[in-house]
Amino acid sequence: MSITVLFHSYFRDLTGCSEIREEVPAGSTIGKLRATLEKKFPKLRLMQRSTLIAVGVEYQSGDYKLKEGDEVSLFPPVQGG
């Protein structure tokens, strides 16, 4: 199952990457995807407690079940205004 992952703001700096395509097993959750990403980009672990996750334009939590083609965004706390 193919998932697009976007890194925003300084998560781009932590990973050195703004967008990556990940293959995950069918039925994977966001939690599972995160674990995979943290292996690939160990610095993400530093931000474990302050990572926000969205699928498309909606926030989702770790137990969200990914679907083929989902676009998952990882980013730090927002700071608009």
Add this chain to the structure above:
Amino acid sequence: MSITVLFHSYFRDLTGCSEIREEVPAGSTIGKLRATLEKKFPKLRLMQRSTLIAVGVEYQSGDYKLKEGDEVSLFPPVQGG
């Protein structure tokens, strides 16, 4: 003792008067002055519970002791904004 009395807003309509000079005994309070004014302008009694009183530019209550030349204002609740 000579006191100037100003009526503002619809207190002018109630009394038919915007300014009047009153002679009051030395040592008179605002309460005393009010009683005199209510005799002269009985419609003021209708507003007894919603009358605000100032001397010069400061609010004062009924026990304020008047001084020669004081300018006393009587008016209804304020409605700025």
Add this chain to the structure above:
Amino acid sequence: MKRWLRIQTEPIDEGALLPARSISRGIGAVIYFLGVVREQEAEKTITALEYEAFEKMAVHQFEKIFELIAAKWPIESVRVVHRIGAVRVNEPSLWVEVTAPHRGEAFAACQFLIDEMKKVVPIWKRPVA
């Protein structure tokens, strides 16, 4: 705290008030409030409100409110314009601007100013049918 007050019969010209604003490099929040005359006043349809002020006392009472604000919050400046005379429906009768380092104090001071004004500043209005 900078203070600036006008009680005027001329219409409130927002566009002209904007460029007169000057904020220091520590300011993070600017709030404007406009009080506008509504068509319905006490359940009657009106075309305007006629405002009247006991002006010298109004100025003094506004100054006392400014003092309270300066003592309570780190506000950099307050500007107030209150219009008197006839103000038509849809036109502003009141314009308030508050600038402060943070929005919390700016909102608090702006609301305090309006609430206090409505209690103590000798200004009155009459509906015009």
Add this chain to the structure above:
Amino acid sequence: MKRWLRIQTEPIDEGALLPARSISRGIGAVIYFLGVVREQEAEKTITALEYEAFEKMAVHQFEKIFELIAAKWPIESVRVVHRIGAVRVNEPSLWVEVTAPHRGEAFAACQFLIDEMKKVVPIWKRPVA
């Protein structure tokens, strides 16, 4: 409730935003809020903030906030401009306008909008030394 949102790199032009306001005859309160970049950010002196938005999600999250406001208060219109890219000290990064029949709901909705935005709208900033 009317809604209008811009996420833009151009400076926020208050003077140009004013004449685009249209209020009905039932409106009694207009509030503007400006968020301005301050010289001190996290105890460091900066010259600007560089804002970045995940734009399609930012638009969606703003729309959800507008929905919540429309459900909660009788607001007639909300307009929001958020600037992205480099915003220098003393320049506004955010402009909000709320119009409503009464000031209570206008202040409440304006503060709610800003508070919620700071929780959910994906916009970030970096200090520029």
